[in-house]
Amino acid sequence: xxxxxxxxxxxxxxxxxxxxxxxxxxxxxxxxxxxxxxxxxxxxxxxxxxxxxxxxxxxxxxxxxxxxxxxxxxxxxxxxxxxxxxxxxxxxxxxxxxxxxxxxxxxxxxxxxxxxxxxxxxxxxxxxxxxxxxxxxxxxxxxxxxxxxxxxxxxxxxxxxxxxxxxxxxxxxxxxxxxxxxxxxxxxxxxxxxxxxxxxxxxxxxxx
Amino acid sequence: xxxxxxxxxxxxxxxxxxxxxxxxxxxxxxxxxxxxxxxxxxxxxxxxxxxxxxxxxxxxxxxxxxxxxxxxxxxxxxxxxxxxxxxxxxxxxxxxxxxxxxxxxxxxxxxxxxxxxxxxxxxxxxxxxxxxxxxxxxxxxxxxxxxxxxxxxxxxxxxxxxxxxxxxxxxxxxxxxxxxxxxxxxxxxxxxxxxxxxxxxxxxxxxxxxxxxxxxxxxxxxxxxxxxxxxxxxxxxxxxxxxxxxxxxxxxxxxxxxxxxxxxxxxxxxxxxxxxxxxxxxxxxxxxxxxxxxxxxxxxxxxxxxxxxxxxxxxxxxxxxxxxxxxxxxxxxxxxxxxxxxxxxxxxxxxxxxxxx
Numbered sequence: 190x191x192x193x194x195x196x197x198x199x200x201x202x203x204x205x206x207x208x209x210x211x212x213x214x215x216x217x218x219x220x221x222x223x224x225x226x227x228x229x230x231x232x233x234x235x236x237x238x239x240x241x242x243x244x245x246x247x248x249x250x251x252x253x254x255x256x257x258x259x260x261x262x263x264x265x266x267x268x269x270x271x272x273x274x275x276x277x278x279x280x281x282x283x284x285x286x287x288x289x290x291x292x293x294x295x296x297x298x299x300x301x302x303x304x305x306x307x308x309x310x311x312x313x314x315x316x317x318x319x320x321x322x323x324x325x326x327x328x329x330x331x332x333x334x335x336x337x338x339x340x341x342x343x344x345x346x347x348x349x350x351x352x353x354x355x356x357x358x359x360x361x362x363x364x365x366x367x368x369x370x371x372x373x374x375x376x377x378x379x380x381x382x383x384x385x386x387x388x389x390x391x392x393x394x395x396x397x
Numbered sequence: 398x399x400x401x402x403x404x405x406x407x408x409x410x411x412x413x414x415x416x417x418x419x420x421x422x423x424x425x426x427x428x429x430x431x432x433x434x435x436x437x438x439x440x441x442x443x444x445x446x447x448x449x450x451x452x453x454x455x456x457x458x459x460x461x462x463x464x465x466x467x468x469x470x471x472x473x474x475x476x477x478x479x480x481x482x483x484x485x486x487x488x489x490x491x492x493x494x495x496x497x498x499x500x501x502x503x504x505x506x507x508x509x510x511x512x513x514x515x516x517x518x519x520x521x522x523x524x525x526x527x528x529x530x531x532x533x534x535x536x537x538x539x540x541x542x543x544x545x546x547x548x549x550x551x552x553x554x555x556x557x558x559x560x561x562x563x564x565x566x567x568x569x570x571x572x573x574x575x576x577x578x579x580x581x582x583x584x585x586x587x588x589x590x591x592x593x594x595x596x597x598x599x600x601x602x603x604x605x606x607x608x609x610x611x612x613x614x615x616x617x618x619x620x621x622x623x624x625x626x627x628x629x630x631x632x633x634x635x636x637x638x639x640x641x642x643x644x645x646x647x648x649x650x651x652x653x654x655x656x657x658x659x660x661x662x663x664x665x666x667x668x669x670x671x672x673x674x675x676x677x678x679x680x681x682x683x684x685x686x687x688x689x690x691x692x693x694x695x696x697x698x699x700x701x702x703x704x705x706x707x708x709x710x711x712x713x714x715x716x717x718x719x720x721x722x723x724x725x726x727x728x729x730x731x732x733x734x735x736x737x738x739x740x741x742x743x744x745x746x747x748x749x750x751x752x753x754x
Contacts, residue, residue, distance in 0.1 A: 218694035220485065220733025227481065232469075235477060239469045248469065252477045257484055339465045357427055358459065359466065364429055383423050390458055 212272060216263050223263070227256055230273065233360070234280050241284050241355055242291070243340070251287055255280040270369065277370045281352055288348035342392030350385035357382055414451040422448055426455045486735055489696035492662075571619045574602065576627055579617075579634040592638060608641045614648070621651045629661040636664060640671035649675065653685040662695040669698060673705035678714055687724055690741075696734045703728070703740045710747050717748040 208229075214222035234255060238248040258279050266275055343351060352371070356362045364382070368375045414422035418441055424430050425438050442448040510517040574596040581590040589607040594616045596602040606613045620627050620635040627635075636655060642648045649672070656668035669689055672682045686709075689702040709715045725748075728741035 218696075220489070220696070221731075223485075224482070224733070227478070231477065232474065235469045235474055239467050239473075243467060245469070245473050249473065249477050249480065253481050253484055256481050257488065260485060260488065335461060336465055339461060358462070361428075364427070379424075379429075382427060386423065386426075386455070386458075389462070390454065393458060393461065 208272060209268065212263075212266065212268070216266070223260060226272070230276055231256070234276070237280065237355060237360060238284060240359065241351060242287060243343075247287060247291075251280070251284050255283045258283065274366065274369055278372070281356075281370050285348050285352060288351065292344075292348065338393060338395075342389050345388055345392055346385050347381075350381050350388070353378055353381040354385040354389070414448045415445055418442075418445070418448055422451055426452065426459075482735070489734060490700065490736070492695070492697055570602075571596075571616065576616070576620055576631050579631060579638070581638060589641065608638060614639070614642060614645075618648065618651060621655055624655065624659055624664075629664055632659065632661070632664045633667050636667040636671055640674060643671050643675045644677070649679060649682065653681050656685050656689060662693075662698055665689070665693065665695070666698050666701055669701045669705065673701070673708065678709060683709070683715060687721065690728060690737075691724060696737070699732065699734065699737050700740075703737050703744070707740060707744050707747070710744055715748065722749055 208226075211222045211226055215226055231252065235248060235252050238251040238255075239245065242248055242251065255276075259276060262279075266272065346354065349371070353367060356367045356370070357364070362370075364375045364378045368378045371378065413419065418438065421430065421434065421438055425435060430438065438448075442452060576594060577597045578595040579592070581592045583590045589609060591605065591607055592610075592613045594604040594613065596604065596616070604612050604616050608614075617635040617639050620631055621639070624632050632655070636652065639648050639652065643652060652668045652672050656665050656672060659665050659668065669686065672678070672685060675682055683706075686702045686706050690699050690706065693699055693702070706715060715721065722745055725741045725745045729738050729745065732738050732741065
C-alpha cells in the first residue's frame with residue numbers, strides 16, 4: 190500500500206517535471222512541445238466548452254481562441270501556479286466572454302438544429318442512445334421535454350453561475366481552484382454555486 | 398426518468414434543508430466537506446425529512462443534468478486540432494514577417510486613422526512639425542567629409558563642417574560615439590542612394606555619402622560588429638543598407654554572423670534577406686542559410702531560409718550534397734511548420750528526384 194502511494198507520488202513528480210520541460214521548450218519557440226501540451230489538455234477544454242455553449246461551432250471557437258491566447262502569452266507563464274490552472278484561467282475567460290456576448294444576443298440562445306452535419310449540432314437528446322427512444326416513444330417524448338427544460342434552465346443562469354456549476358460538478362474542481370481560475374474568492378464562488386443550484390432546482394421543479 | 402418515478406422527491410419537491418444544516422448540505426452535495434463533517438451530516442439527515450428530501454432532490458437534479466451532457470466526438474476534436482494548427486502556422490508566419498512588410502499593409506494606416514481620428518490628428522501635426530524642424534537642426538551639425546568632392550557637393554554649411562579624413566574616422570572615434578539615426582535618400586539620377594549617419598559623440602557628427610563610400614561602410618560595419626551596443630532599428634537599417642555590398646567578403650562574413658547571432662529575429666531575418674540577394678553566394682552563405690533552417694527557433698526565419706535555399710537551388714547554386722539532402726529530409730519530417738516540411742520535401746525532389754523522404 191505504502192509502496193503504491195510512493196510510486197504514485199513519484200509518477201506525479203515525473204509528470205510535473207516532464208511538463209515543466211515541455212513548457213520551457215514551448216516558451217523557447219518549440220512548436221512540437223506546444224502541440225504536446227495542447228494534446229494533454231484539449232479534450233477537457235473541448236468538453237468544458239461544449240457543455241457550456243452546447244453548440245459545436247461555438248465550442249470550436251472557444252477552443253481555438255483559448256489555445257491561441259495560451260500560445261501568444263506562454264512567455265508570461267512564470268511557473269507560479271500549475272499550467273492547468275493558468276490554462277483554465279484563459280479558457281474560462283474566453284468562455285465567459287462568449288457566454289456574455291451570446292446572452293446579449295437573444296436570437297443565439299436556442300440551439301440550432303441541423304440535419305446535414307452528421308448530428309454534430311443536434312439537440313443533445315437527439316444524441317442519446319437509440320434504445321431509449323426506440324423502445325418507448327412516450328419516454329422519448331418525456332426525454333425531449335426534460336431536455337428542453339434543462340436547456341431553458343441553464344439559459345436562466347448567469348454566465349458565471351453556469352461556469353461555476355459546470356466546473357464544480359462536472360470538471361470536479363474544488364471551490365478554491367475555481368476561485369483561482371476565475372480570479373475571485375472562494376466565498377464568491379460558493380455563493381455563485383449555491384445560487385446556480387437553487388435556480389436549477391426551481392426551474393426544473395416547474396416541469397413536474 | 399429516475400426523478401419522475403421518485404415519489405418521495407415529488408412529495409418533497411422544492412424542499413430546502415433545515416436552516417441549521419443548510420450551508421453544510423450545499424457544501425456536502427458540492428463535495429466540499431471532510432470525512433468527519435460528512436459523517437455528522439449523514440447522522441442528521443437520517444433523522445431530518447427536509448434534509449433527506451433535499452439530498453434526494455439534488456441527486457435527481459444531478460442525474461437529470463448528467464443525462465443532458467454532451468461528449469464531444471472525435472471528429473470535432475480532430476477538426477479543432479487541425480484548425481488550431483493552421484491558426485498557429487498563420488501566427489508564426491505573421492510573426493516572421495519583416496516590420497517593413499507589416500507597415501506596408503496598404504490599408505493599415507487608413508484603418509488606423511478611421512478608428513482613431515483624434516490621435517491621427519495629433520500624429521499628423523507631430524509629423525508636420527518634425528518635417529519643418531528636423532532639417533534645420535541637422536544643418537547645424539558638422540559632417541565628417543570623406544572626400545573633397547562629397548564635401549563640396551553636400552548641403553551642409555562649410556562653417557559647421559569638421560574636416561575629418563577617412564583615416565581620422567577611427568575606431569576610437571566610433572567607440573566613443575553613438576549612432577542616433579541612419580537615413581538614406583534615393584539619388585535623383587537613379588544611382589546609389591545617399592546615406593546619412595548621425596553620430597552622437599563629444600560633438601555631433603554626420604557621415605554622408607553613397608553606399609560605395611568607405612566611411613559609410615565603416616560606420617555601418619561598426620554597428621554590426623558591436624551590435625550589442627545599438628538598438629535593433631539601427632542594426633536593421635545597417636543590415637538593409639549593407640545589402641548593396643553583400644558581395645564584399647567582409648560584409649558577407651558580418652551578415653552571416655548577424656544572421657546567426659543577433660538576438661532580434663527581425664534583424665536576423667533582414668540579414669538572411671540580404672545574404673539571399675548575393676549574386677554569387679559563397680559556401681558560407683549556403684551554410685548560414687542551412688544553419689538558420691535547422692537551428693533558428695523563429696519559424697519566419699526558417700521560412701526565409703528554405704525559400705532562399707530553394708531559389709538558390711533553382712539557379713543551380715546548391716548541389717545535391719548528401720549532407721544537405723540529409724538536413725532537408727530531417728526538416729521534411731520534423732519541422733513544426735507545415736510550410737517548411739512541404740518546401741523541404743519539394744527541395745529534395747528538386748535536388749535529388751530519386752531520394753525518398
